[in-house]
Amino acid sequence: MKFKLTGNAEIDQQHAVLDALIDRLELVCERLADEPKPSCQACNAGRRRNCNGSLSRLNDEILSFLVGHVTYEERLMELLPDIVRCQVHIRGHKEAHAEISDRLREVAAHLGREAPWLLGMQLHRIAKDWMGSHASLYDVELAQQIEGIGPAEIEFDSELVAILDELVFHNRPTRTTPLVRSNARRAELQRRLATLTAKQREVCRLAVSGMANKEIAKQLGITINTIKTHRAEIFRKMDVSSLLDLIRAMDIAEPDEL
Numbered sequence: 001m002k003f004k005l006t007g008n009a010e011i012d013q014q015h016a017v018l019d020a021l022i023d024r025l026e027l028v029c030e031r032l033a034d035e036p037k038p039s040c041q042a043c044n045a046g047r048r049r050n051c052n053g054s055l056s057r058l059n060d061e062i063l064s065f066l067v068g069h070v071t072y073e074e075r076l077m078e079l080l081p082d083i084v085r086c087q088v089h090i091r092g093h094k095e096a097h098a099e100i101s102d103r104l105r106e107v108a109a110h111l112g113r114e115a116p117w118l119l120g121m122q123l124h125r126i127a128k129d130w131m132g133s134h135a136s137l138y139d140v141e142l143a144q145q146i147e148g149i150g151p152a153e154i155e156f157d158s159e160l161v162a163i164l165d166e167l168v169f170h171n172r173p174t175r176t177t178p179l180v181r182s183n184a185r186r187a188e189l190q191r192r193l194a195t196l197t198a199k200q201r202e203v204c205r206l207a208v209s210g211m212a213n214k215e216i217a218k219q220l221g222i223t224i225n226t227i228k229t230h231r232a233e234i235f236r237k238m239d240v241s242s243l244l245d246l247i248r249a250m251d252i253a254e255p256d257e258l
């Protein structure tokens with residue numbers, strides 16, 4: 001095992017999955033593990049599309065792993081007592097998780113626009129930092145604090161198991177029913193929805209209700225270009241590429257609202 005163990009068996013198992021993703025990342029670009037060179041053979045014209053495709057798949061896998069893993073760790077945080085030291089830890093730890101996910105999305109936004117070896121390096125650095133400084137700074141402390149309060153392992157509810165099955169452990173035979181799986185999908189969309197700003201939520205609601213950009217701009221008293229910017233952000237955050245997909249996603253996330 002190349003990474004530092006936290007002492008929490010479940011977190012360590014999840015980290016092993018990320019470690020395997022890092023190994024796959026190193027295979028995409030032959031120069032990734034040591035000194036990268038712009039002339040990397042794997043990124044030559046003929047293979048560039050392959051490199052981009054592999055990177056984008058890995059980036060997606062790493063992002064969804066993050067959602068599952070973060071859900072697990074943040075549920076553990078809920079078990080911590082309401083004392084200053086723990087609250088300080090929780091705040092810092094959650095901010096660090098949000099920062100990792102922002103950095104990953106930033107890489108995703110440049111895919112296809114920059115040389116794959118460059119983005120591969122960035123992705124590699126993010127994942128390595130995550131297993132290195134993030135894990136030793138935050139995860140080790142979380143594992144220690146959890147031990148200090150008693151239960152070493154979180155009580156697994158079926159929703160959490162479904163999230164881990166779907167986003168973290170792809171090879172583990174699923175232990176959940178389709179109903180629980182659809183609950184997990186809902187939980188994921190609700191988490192995405194929670195990242196929208198108040199204004200983006202308003203625009204999202206109006207767009208889903210069938211209003212055109214022009215009408216939304218008029219109703220909210222902002223320019224049509226601002227609406228377009230909001231829409232692009234909403235699509236990115238909700239991970240959809242069309243209004244129809246957004247409507248479907250909102251239907252799952254907020255069934256009672258529609």
Ligand SMILES: [Fe+2]
Nearest residue numbers: 069073135139
């Ligand atoms: Fe972690």
Ligand SMILES: [Fe+2]
Nearest residue numbers: 073093138139
């Ligand atoms: Fe963490």
